Amino acid sequence: MSSEENLQETDTEARFEFKKEQHSAFQSEKGLTEETIRLISEDKDEPDWMLERRLRALKQYKKMPMPTDWPGQPDLSELDVEEIVPYIRPDVETRGGAENWEDLPDEIQDTFEKLGIPEAEREALSGVGAQYESEVVYQNMQERWEEKGVVFCNMDEAVQEHEELVKQHFMTKCVPASDNKFAALHGAVWSGGSFVYIPEDVTVEMPVQAYFRMNSEGMGQFEHTLIIAEEGSEVHYIEGCSAPKYGTHNLHSGGVEVFVKEDAHVQYSTVQNWSKNTFNLNTKRAIVEENGTMEWVSGSMGSKATMLYPCSILKGRGATDNHITIAFAGEGQDIDTGAKVYHNAPDTKSTIESKSISKDGGRTNYRGLVHIADGAEDSSTSVECDALMFDNESTSDTMPYMEINESKVDVAHEATVGKIGDEDVFYLQSRGLDDDDAKQMIVAGFIEPITEELPIEYAVELNRLIELEMEGSLG
Amino acid sequence: MSGATRFHAGIDVETVERIAEERNEPKWLRAKRLDALEALSDLDYPDVIQTPGRTWTNLADLDFEALVEPFDQTEEKDWVADDQATVVPFHEALNDADLEALVKEHFGSVVDPEENRLTALSTALFTTGTVIYVPSNVDAEDVKIRTTMNGTSLFNYTLVVTDQNASVTILERQDTGADAATEERYYSGIVEAAVGENAYVQYGSLQDFDQSTYNYTLKRGVTDTYATLNWIEGNIGSQLTKTGVSTLLEGESSETKIVGAFFGHEDQHFDLDSKVWHRAEHTTADLVTRGVIDDEARSVYEGVQDVGRDAWDTSSYQRENTLMLSDESEADASPKLIINNHDTEASHSATVGQIDQEDLFYMEGRAIPEQAAKNMLVEGFFVPVLEEVEVDELREDLEERIHERLH
Known part of the structure; x- marks a missing residue:
């Protein structure tokens, strides 16, 4: 049976909705104190500089107000960060991830089997990482890529093994903790996630995938993804997310930083299917150098409320950004998503294509910003938003912002809304x-x-x- | 400016009482003025768009109150109208019992005086205005109002009321007197329009103040069943303009058009918004704005199409195009859709760009010198907007002002 047939035949709902008993080796207290941060850092045996960054981020988090003044933004009043458990280490002996699914405890193995991850790995992927609660439990990469110097490991391991690279790139230039309140929160309590390093001129032909699973009630998942694509390299990174639904709220606040060097090409694809009690508040950003290309492909299906605006900073001449986003909001969901692009160099190009569907009282909003800096001559951007509404209880909003400081440009924005x-x-x-x-x-x-x-x-x-x-x- | 300290009459109860007293105003109006004054300090400036690290128009830093001289509101006003429509100065209307009742009924009903700090300031201090009333079944000729500002500040109020099946075309022009001092001044205008069943109103406006004027205007209309309200908003002058034009489509099958044209140069700053609220079935809106910016001028455009839950069978369209003639200019735009009813056909588009190089090349190939070709293309750019203007005089004035600015 091909994997496609297999996936079609599996009952998708059952695949995501099963719950597992919680077995954890270490679980932090609810809420956020310096003590909690020190414990997490100590449990991970981190170098001092990382602990310092976490503590500084915590201070920034405490200082910043909750975002409440955006026009039409999702209601975050039910989100009580103090009630969220920021860190749960599953009971796995091999820290940093096993290389064989068989080495994992049965319940975790079973979880990912049901999600179809090992199947997909055999069929179509160069490497797979799987995160359960706060830690990566499985990580594997085909040998042929490792031989070429490609690194695909979990973020905690990267802090130990690739310390200099991480120290230089981790929440410094791309997504500083001061960027927004949830980036600051992420900087304080981050755990797990992937580190991807592609050496010069290496093309990783099959996608690399990470799968994030939240299993416990009332927890927060804060994985950090750092991708460095050296000159002329190419990689496609995919992340998938899911969680079973509980009565209390979960929080997912990931951080993604992508460095696209000269002539490099990175595609970052996300299929997000968090349960409908999850607040999904992420910060994703790429810095793109000369003639580099960044592609963001996002499907937002799950979550109670999503606020996600993947951002590309087109820093080098001739850099390109493509955004493709799809949002589907059903009952009780508020999916507020879009794109941000900064054209900071000449000859840069961006295209944003957004599709949204709202039904049964759900709300979708495209919120996007395109900024063309003075001097970014011969840049062009085109934004297209299409929305489909199923019924009269639903809402579909479109809120683009365009800031044009350069005259030799071509800027076009179009949006349509209609019913089936x-x-x-x-x-x-x-x-x-x-x-x-x-x-x-x-x-x-x-x-x-x-x-x-x-x-x-x-x-x-x-x-x-x-x-x-x-x-x-x-x- | 001389070093002498200018005397500012206070923006206080005494001042407001004096303005009302001198004009022998009825109690209800005095009370509205005093309410607005009292609310003033608690109100915010009109909303402006903010993005990370940037405020598109910084109103809070401008000291509007410092520009206000409540007792230096001198202006010249001309009214041209036929006798079918009632067009009278605001305070004259208050002397007529029927008209006073009409003003009392509508004053502040479309634009809440306490909507923001600047509308409240305007309500507390206005000294001039116009009441236009068109009775049922009357097809009025063009109404023209010209306001020439001579003093330091001027607060102007306009009320338009049309009964069933009435129709009227109004042209309003604002400019600065030739003898006016060149110091900074402040103009504030509020326009309220109540368009009756099956009535038709086109309200055109050409703002051509000198470039030391700070201008705040808010125009809003509400439509009854089958009514049509079309706005033409031309902005050429002023140092800074913050203007809002909006229609509340409250009657079934009512329609609105908001057409805008602006041409900014030097260090002018235009912040324009066009808003429509669809609140009934079968309503239609078309928002079209075209603008050109040159030198270091800056334009901010916000368009909102808001479709309410009960606005079945809505059609709503919006287009905005900005042409940048200079590399130092800046254009910000935000066309928004808020859709709560799925039985809607809505679209918007916005573009920013420079003169099309191929067009220019084509014209140069026809032996037209570069500058002349550019000017023709700019003038051509405005054509789709100018075509919407029904009053020849307004269209010609706009064309002339655009032409002057190019040469």
Whole structure:
């Protein structure tokens, strides 16, 4: 059976919704104190400079106000960071991740089996990392890439093994802790995540994947991803996220930093399916050098509230950014997502394509900023936002911001909002499809520009998730 | 400016009482002025867009109150209208019992005097204005109002009320008197329009103050069933302009157009917003703004199309295009869609760019000198907006001002 068929046949809902008993080796107290931070750092046996960065971030976090004054922003009043457990180390002996799934405790192995990760690894991936609660439990990379000097390890291990690189790049130039309140929180309590290093002129042909799973109730996951793509290199990094739903709130506040050097090409794809009690507040940013290309592909399906605006800073002449985002908000969900691009050099180019679907009272918002600096001559940007609304309880907003300080540019923004066309549905029904199938097919067509950017496993996954969201609720 | 300290009459109860007393105003109006005055210090400046590290228009740092001379509000006003429509100076309207009732009914009903600090200031201190009333079934000729500002500050209030099936085209022009001193001055204007069932109003405005004027205006209209309200907003003058033009589509099947044209140069700063709220079924809105900025001028555009939960079968469109003629200029734009009803067809687009090089090349190929070709292209750029203007005089004035600015 091909992996595609396998994925199609698996009951997607059951795959994400199962819960595991919590077995942990170390669990921090709820809330945030200097003591908690010191304990986390000590448990990880970190160098002093990292502890100092954490403590400085904590101070910044305490000083900064909660973001409440953005027009139309998701309601964060139910999020009580003091009630979130910031750090849970699962009971795994091999710190830094096992290299064989068999070495993992049965329950964790079972979790990832159900999520289809080892299957995908065999079929289509260059390397896989899997994070359970706060720590990476599995990490493996095909030997042929390791031989070429490619590094794919968990972030905690990188702090020990690649200390200089990490010290230089970790929350310094790209996402400083002072960037926003949740970046500061992330800087204080981060744990796990991936470190990816691609040497000059190496092309990693198959994607590298990390999967993040939150299993415990009321926890926070704060993984940090640092990708350094040296000159002329190429890599596609995929992250997947899921968690079972609990009554209390979970918080996911990841940090992603990508360094795209001259002529390098990085694609960062995310399929986010956090449970609907999760606040998903991330900071993702790339710095792109001369003729480099950064591509952000994001599918936001899950979470109670998402605030995520992947950012590219086009620093070198001729740098390119592509954003493709899809947001699907169902009942009780507020998906506020978009893109930020800073054109800081001449001949830079960005394209942003956003598709959103809202139904059953869900809200989607495209919030985006394009800034063209003075001197960024011959730069161009084009933004396209399309929104589809299913019913009258839902909301679809579009809030782009354009700041143009240079005249020799080409700036275009377009947005449309509409309902599913009755004529389209009628046409498909006349071809023998029922109403549900017709609408699903229209939605699948609507998001196709996004799915075709993803490896087949993910595209199938995304389509399955959307079908699941739409099942039985159409009429 | 001489070193002498200027005397500012206080913005206080005494001043407001004196303004009302001198004009023999009715009690209700005096009370509204005093309420606005009292609210003043608790109110914020009009909303401006902020992005990380940047405020698109910094109003809070401008000391508007320091520019205000409540007793130096001199202006010349001309009114041209036929006798079918009632067009009278604001305080004359208060002397007529029927008109007073009309003003009392509508004053502050479309624009809340306490909407922000500057509307409250305007309500507390206005000394001049116009009331335009068009009775049922009257198809009025063009109404023209010209306001020439001579003093340090001027607060102007305009009320437009049209009954069923009435129609009127209004052209308002503001400029600065030739003898006015060149010191900084402040103009503030509020326009309220109540458009009756199946009535039609086009309200055109051409702002051409000198470049030491700080200008704040807020124009808002509300439409009844089948009504149409079209705004034309031309901005050429002033040092800094913050202007809002908006329509509340409250009646079923009502329509609005908000058409904007601006041309900024030197260090002018224009902050323009166009907003429409769809609050009933079958409503239509079309927002079109085109602007050119040269030298170090800066433009800020915000457009909002807000479709309410009950606004079934809405059509809403928005286009904004900015042409940058200079590398030192800056254009910020934010067209927003807020959609709460899925039975909506809505779109918006915005572009920023320079003169198309191919167009220029083509014209130079036809032996037109570069500068002349550029000027023609700029004038051509405004055509789609100018075509919307129904009053020939306003269109010609706008064309002339654009032409002057280019030469």
